[in-house]
Amino acid sequence: MPRQIDFYFDFSSPYGYFASTQIEELGKRHGVAVRWRPILLGAIFKVSGVVPIALVPLKADYFNRDTARFARLLDVPLKMPSQFPFGTVTACRAFYLIDRGDPEAAVRLAKAIFHAAFAEGRDICPVEHIAEIAAAAGFDGDAIMAGIQDGEVKTILKQAVDEAIQRGVFGSPYFLVDDEPFWGVDRLAQVEAWLARGGW
Amino acid sequence: MPRQIDFYFDFSSPYGYFASTQIEELGKRHGVAVRWRPILLGAIFKVSGVVPIALVPLKADYFNRDTARFARLLDVPLKMPSQFPFGTVTACRAFYLIDRGDPEAAVRLAKAIFHAAFAEGRDICPVEHIAEIAAAAGFDGDAIMAGIQDGEVKTILKQAVDEAIQRGVFGSPYFLVDDEPFWGVDRLAQVEAWLARGGW
Numbered sequence: 001m002p003r004q005i006d007f008y009f010d011f012s013s014p015y016g017y018f019a020s021t022q023i024e025e026l027g028k029r030h031g032v033a034v035r036w037r038p039i040l041l042g043a044i045f046k047v048s049g050v051v052p053i054a055l056v057p058l059k060a061d062y063f064n065r066d067t068a069r070f071a072r073l074l075d076v077p078l079k080m081p082s083q084f085p086f087g088t089v090t091a092c093r094a095f096y097l098i099d100r101g102d103p104e105a106a107v108r109l110a111k112a113i114f115h116a117a118f119a120e121g122r123d124i125c126p127v128e129h130i131a132e133i134a135a136a137a138g139f140d141g142d143a144i145m146a147g148i149q150d151g152e153v154k155t156i157l158k159q160a161v162d163e164a165i166q167r168g169v170f171g172s173p174y175f176l177v178d179d180e181p182f183w184g185v186d187r188l189a190q191v192e193a194w195l196a197r198g199g200w
Numbered sequence: 201m202p203r204q205i206d207f208y209f210d211f212s213s214p215y216g217y218f219a220s221t222q223i224e225e226l227g228k229r230h231g232v233a234v235r236w237r238p239i240l241l242g243a244i245f246k247v248s249g250v251v252p253i254a255l256v257p258l259k260a261d262y263f264n265r266d267t268a269r270f271a272r273l274l275d276v277p278l279k280m281p282s283q284f285p286f287g288t289v290t291a292c293r294a295f296y297l298i299d300r301g302d303p304e305a306a307v308r309l310a311k312a313i314f315h316a317a318f319a320e321g322r323d324i325c326p327v328e329h330i331a332e333i334a335a336a337a338g339f340d341g342d343a344i345m346a347g348i349q350d351g352e353v354k355t356i357l358k359q360a361v362d363e364a365i366q367r368g369v370f371g372s373p374y375f376l377v378d379d380e381p382f383w384g385v386d387r388l389a390q391v392e393a394w395l396a397r398g399g400w
Binding site: 066 | 381387390
């Protein structure tokens with residue numbers, strides 16, 4: 001039986017946001033732990049040569065329509081940030097700063113960041129914004145402002161991205177159920193079937 | 201209520217093959233006609249700049265695993281042709297040659313071509329192979345050999361590709377439910393929900 005879902009995502013991915021609203025309940029339904037792993041997709045795109053969908057001619061219009069339609073289907077709010085795509089180094093560092101000591105708290109922070117970016121359309125790049133979002137979610141904003149500069153946190157983030165590349169992650173969201181890879185929020189039904197059947 | 205599904209696909213797309221095994225039943229469940237539209241994705245990739253997934257570093261391994269897993273889930277045979285991707289001009293022309301007079305027969309031919317390519321792993325590029333596949337499916341192979349060279353059929357194919365580009369089609373399979381676009385076999389559940397609810 002699978003025992004863990006590694007949930008890789010980029011904080012600038014609306015499909016990652018959609019997955020973040022579903023994955024914890026999915027894990028609970030099958031008694032499987034979810035390990036959240038924010039990554040920097042830009043670093044991975046440099047390896048894969050992939051261009052973000054929103055920047056590809058023809059695909060961009062579809063992307064806008066698809067994300068809006070997907071949000072309505074899931075009944076979750078969606079307000080795209082005016083600047084897109086955007087950098088997520090600060091958000092990732094804040095996550096791993098908390099995750100180092102308290103993974104469950106880090107999931108709360110990740111949800112707050114995703115909500116700010118895609119339900120409120122906020123700019124989550126500046127460190128001050130991440131501190132505000134964290135503070136509103138019950139974290140110590142000043143500690144996060146300081147901790148983001150921590151060399152150990154930077155190293156943890158770099159290791160997470162390297163590990164993702166090494167495991168073949170090339171998009172967001174990307175799920176590894178033990179070692180079985182599933183790419184895309186539209187594969188959550190297959191992730192669930194895999195957990196229910198123990199593979200096929 | 202939606203009245204038609206336009207089913208765009210490339211004969212070299214295994215995900216198009218998977219969709220071809222599902223779409224007729226899906227249409228029937230909702231009393232909606234399916235219009236099959238084979239296209240030349242290579243011509244569209246020239247516009248979009250997209251690189252086929254099987255040729256992207258990191259993605260290729262996932263692609264092989266995902267297609268095999270998808271086939272097992274759908275319980276359809278899959279044997280990838282040794283040459284991949286491959287050209288489909290001949291297959292498309294044969295389709296439109298038949299489709300011009302008998303769209304239902306063209307669907308039968310399309311299924312036979314897909315089966316040869318992805319269930320048997322046959323090379324469907326040579327015109328002789330298409331004629332053989334067609335003959336085995338009850339068509340007049342000699343008439344197809346001759347008809348493939350018909351200028352009008354070439355024009356119909358070109359028009360189908362141009363129409364697809366104009367409607368924003370950029371991948372395979374790609375569904376337009378009336379004018380609502382859905383990309384990917386993994387969106388069939390959304391296509392079905394769209395038909396059942398009349399949109400959302």
